[in-house]
């Protein structure tokens with residue numbers, strides 16, 4: 001990582017974005033991220049541009065509801081794939097610790113070798129137990145192929161599952177099993193975003209630390225108050241607010257602020 005940081009000058013206006021790419025590329029060469037994960041990241045970057053590369057108000061609402069749901073859960077599980085491990089692995093481990101939640105490696109392009117590497121990375125960040133490596137013996141009904149395999153002590157047992165950069169099929173299959181799904185996905189129109197109980201439209205890099213903060217904030221609330229946060233939350237409404245945010249932002253850029261933006265990029 002240090003090598004990468006040295007090769008990209010800090011003064012570059014897109015420094016953080018370039019470093020993030022390099023982290024994924026490194027993860028790819030190490031066998032943690034799949035090539036498809038690099039494509040997925042490009043898709044995510046595009047949506048991140050549309051929201052202004054910051055956590056927007058509807059995402060903050062979703063993060064609050066997600067924190068409440070995770071705190072009320074009987075057995076919360078955080079599902080980790082290649083991209084998430086590389087981009088937010090450290091914060092995922094912290095989130096699991098503050099919640100007392102389980103972590104499971106759950107891969108779309110599943111191989112044992114990748115699962116082992118991801119578990120190793122999470123353990124390096126301090127995770128004590130990581131499910132989903134050699135114990136993914138249960139199959140989510142309707143999901144053929146190894147992507148449907150989960151651990152009986154992890155996702156199979158969970159009542160609430162947090163997923164990031166997930167595919168829509170699996171989110172729907174988890175909901176069919178009666179689980180509540182919280183998704184982190186930059187695309188507000190993805191099948192995952194539309195299928196989850198709570199959708200955090202934000203970059204996993206920003207969303208997970210904010211979720212940690214929110215859980216710490218709400219931790220001492222009683223169950224009734226947490227329940228109230230969840231009952232007053234409406235995911236479709238929050239997705240609508242997200243689309244309106246993007247719409248208003250683009251409209252304002254097109255009508256008034258494009259000149260300003262051109263100035264800011266230094267032309």
Ligand code: PTJ
Pocket residue numbers: 033034036037038039040041042043044045047081082083087106107108109110164165166167168184185186187190202203204205
């Ligand atoms: O590691 P594996 O084998 O489980 O594979 C992981 C990928 C990501 C390759 C797999 O789940 C996949 O193909 O995902 P999709 O269907 O491309 O969906 C990824 C979604 O995440 C898209 O809607 C992207 O916009 C979104 N996304 C990409 N980068 C980020 C993101 N959302 C939040 N934060 C990001 N950094």
